[in-house]
Amino acid sequence: MDRISQDLLFRAPFMSLIIIYFSMLGCSKSSKINPAKKTDADKNLIQQKKEQEIQVVDGRYISIEDSLAGVEIKNDTYIMFYEGHETVPSDHYQIIITDSIAFRDTTYRNGKYLTLQNQSMTLKYAIDYWQDDYISLIYLPRGNFLNSEFK
Numbered sequence: 001m002d003r004i005s006q007d008l009l010f011r012a013p014f015m016s017l018i019i020i021y022f023s024m025l026g027c028s029k030s031s032k033i034n035p036a037k038k039t040d041a042d043k044n045l046i047q048q049k050k051e052q053e054i055q056v057v058d059g060r061y062i063s064i065e066d067s068l069a070g071v072e073i074k075n076d077t078y079i080m081f082y083e084g085h086e087t088v089p090s091d092h093y094q095i096i097i098t099d100s101i102a103f104r105d106t107t108y109r110n111g112k113y114l115t116l117q118n119q120s121m122t123l124k125y126a127i128d129y130w131q132d133d134y135i136s137l138i139y140l141p142r143g144n145f146l147n148s149e150f151k
Contacts, residue, residue: 054097054112054127054130055130055131055132056073056076056095056097057073057132057150058073058074058075059072059073059150059151060072060150060151061073061135061148061149061150061151062148062149062151063146063147063148064147064148064149065147068082068083068084069081069082069083070082070148070151071135071148073095076094076095077092077093077094077095078092078093078094078095078116079091079092079093080093089118089119090118090119090120090121092118093116093117093118093121093123094116094117094118095114095116096114096115096116096117097112097113097114097115097127098112098113098115099111099112099113100113101113101115101124101126101140103124103140108126111126111127112126112127112130113125113126113127114126114127114137123139124139124140124141125137125138125139125140125146126138126140128145132150133149133150134147134148134149134150135147135148136148
């Protein structure tokens with residue numbers, strides 16, 4: 001092999017390592033996002049959610065995930081049901097909608113929140129979307145979505 005070929009074979013692995021190093025360095029810097037820094041779009045969305053007026057409409061809402069599960073809202077009472085099972089008093093909850101909620105030693109203030117309360121239990125949700133035809137709630141202990149359509 002001539003000298004130029006040997007020189008290229010020797011330098012190629014080192015150049016590859018340098019390229020990989022700078023690529024990784026660039027990716028790690030660009031992926032660092034400051035979660036405390038909110039953009040104007042984030043601030044506008046938060047303000048819109050704060051100002052959103054929740055209209056509680058009587059009716060039956062059926063779960064998107066399980067067509068046998070749902071809720072019935074009647075006279076500001078939230079009644080959970082499952083087809084084929086009889087509802088009992090512990091399935092009935094008072095509806096409380098607020099602009100803030102205390103949960104696990106933290107008070108959340110950005111948005112609308114739903115507290116369902118009866119004599120034996122209190123359930124807490126963040127309201128993702130609430131209109132006459134559709135309700136989307138986030139169950140705070142687990143963070144899962146509960147989506148229901150008006151029927």
